[in-house]
Amino acid sequence: MQIHGQGGTGKTKLLHAITELFASRGCSHALAKTALSGVAASQIGGSTLHSWATIPANLKGLPTSDSWIYHPSVETMKRRERNMRDKSLLVVDESSMLTTNLLSLVSQVTGAFREASGIRNASSTNPFGGLGVIIIIDFHQFPPVGSATHALYYPAPTTTKCQLGRNLYLQFSTVVKLDQQMRITDPVWHNILQRSREGACTAEDLTIIHSLVLSNDQCDVPDFSVAPWNDAILITPRNSVQTYWNNRAVVKHCISTKNTLYICNAEDSSHGCGLNMEQRFQTAKLSLKQTEQTPTILRLSIGMRVMVTRNLATSVNLCNGSRGRVVDIALDSREPRFTAATSQKSEVNLHYPPVLVIVELDFCDFPCLPGLKLRQVPLSPIQVKFSVGSHPTTRITRRQLPLIPAYAFTDYKAQGQTIDYILVDIGKTTCFSLSPFNAYVALSRSRGRQTIRLLREFEESLFTRHPSEFLREEDYRIEQLAKETRERIMDII
DSSP, X not given: OEEEOOTTSSHHHHHHHHHHHHHHTTOGGGEEEEESSHHHHHHTTOEEHHHHTTOOSOOTTSOTTOHHHHSOOHHHHHHHHHHHTTOOEEEEESGGGOBHHHHHHHHHHHXXXXXXXXXXXXXXXXXXXXXXXXXXXXXXXXXXXXXGGGBTTOSSOSSHHHHHHHHHHTTOOOEEEOOOOSSOOOHHHHHHHHHHTTTOOOHHHHHHHHTTBTTSTTOOOOOTTSTTGGGOEEEESOHHHHHHHHHHHHHHHHHHHOOOEEEEEOEEEETTEEOOHHHHHHHHTOOTTTTTTOOSEEEEOTTOEEEXXXXXXXXXXBSTXXXXXXXXXXXXXXXXXXXXXXXXXXXXXXXXXXXXXXXXXXXXXXXXXXXXXXXXXXXXXXXXXXXXXXXXXXXXXXXXXXEEXXXXXXXXHHTTOOOSSEEEOOOOOSSSOOOHHHHHHHHTSSSSGGGEEESSOOOTHHHHSOSOHHHHHHHHHHHHHHHHHHHHHHHHO
C-alpha cells in the first residue's frame, strides 16, 4: 500500500493510529516502523530502514554477488532475527527519499531471511518474502540525495537493481491519499502551498510570499527579542549559514543568561600522538563532510538549544536530528584546574571536549535514568577517523561531542517536522542551485503566514516551475490509483 499526503495532512498521526491498533490487538511485535532518516525514525518510534534491514550505509565496497544478503555474518543474522522475526507489516515513512535500488535490496533481504527462517508461506521469489509493506510518501518533498534518477517515480532505471526496484514499486497499486490539512491553519497559505507544489503560483501568490521577506516594505517585522519569535528557528539550505547563525545565537544566549560559553576543541591525534603543526593546518582546512560531521570547535553553554548529530539509539528517539537543551557540562579531568576567578569568565577555552554533557531532549523514550530527570540523557564524545594530506595520507582520530547548536538547521533536517515559528532562507545561492523542493519543504514546516518570515528575497521561479515532469506524470497516475482504491472500498462497504 502507498499512503500519500502533503505535509500536515496527518501521515504521522495515521501511523500512530496503526501503532495503537496493533497494540490494542496485543501484537505490537508484528509491526516494524522505519524511516529514511534518523530524525524521521525517532518521531515515529522506529529505526532507519538501513538499520532495520541490515543494509550497509555504503554499498560500494560490497561484492556484486549479493553474498552479504544470502550469506550474512553471525552478527548480521542476529540483527535480522531481532528485527524481522514475527513481523507481518513493515512501514517505511518519508519514502520520497527511498530509491529504487534500496527498495530492491530491502525486498531481497526480507525475502532471503523469511525463506531461510521457514516462515509459513514465505518465499524469496515473492516481493519482500510475503511481508506486508506500507510506504508513506509525499513526492513533493526531497527526492533521494544526489540520485534523483533513482527516485521511485523515475521511469527509466539505469541499473538492473533499479529496474527491479521500479517494478516492485509499480506493484503498490493500493493508494490511500490524505487530503485534509491538519497543520496549516491559514487557508490562504494552504492554497499557496498547494499551487507551489506544481509550480503554479500566481502573481498574487508571489506578492504574498514577498510580503513575508524581512526587508520588504510590506513585511510585518516581529520583535525577535521577545516570545514567541525569540525562539524562532532558521531553516536554510546552506551549511555555512547554519553554522554562522548557530554560533551567533549561542553568544546571544550566553549574554542574556550570563552563562559561561565553553569553546570545546576537538581532541585530534595520529597513531596515539598529538598532531604536529602541518597536520593541524591540513586538518583545519577540511570541511565538516570530510571530518565525518564532527566539528573542530563546538560552542556549548548550559541552557542552550542543541541537536544530536549521530544515530545513537533510534529506537528511543536519540538520533541524528534529536533536539533538546543542555542541562549540565562535566569537564575532562585533564583540563587545567579552574580558579574561582576563571569560573566567572564569560568565555572559557577548553583543551579537550567535555567528558559528559547532560541533555534534556524534547522527545525521548528513554526510561528515567538514576540521578537524572525524565528525558535527560548523558552524552559523551564519540570517536571518528579521517585522512589528511596526500602521498602519503595521515590518518587522524578525532574525539568530539556529537552535538551542534540548534538555533538553525538545514532544510533536509527540517523535513517531516512541525515548527511553531520559523525564519526561512531560500535566497539565491552561488555555489549550487535551489529547487522547488527546497522552497516547498521549508515553507510548509509551520502553520501559516503569521508564523513564517523569510530572511531574504528569492527567485520567483522556485514557485512558478514544476519540480519534475516525471513527477507530474506520477501525480496523475497516483490520483487514478487513489480513485480506484476508493471505489474498491466503497464496493466492499
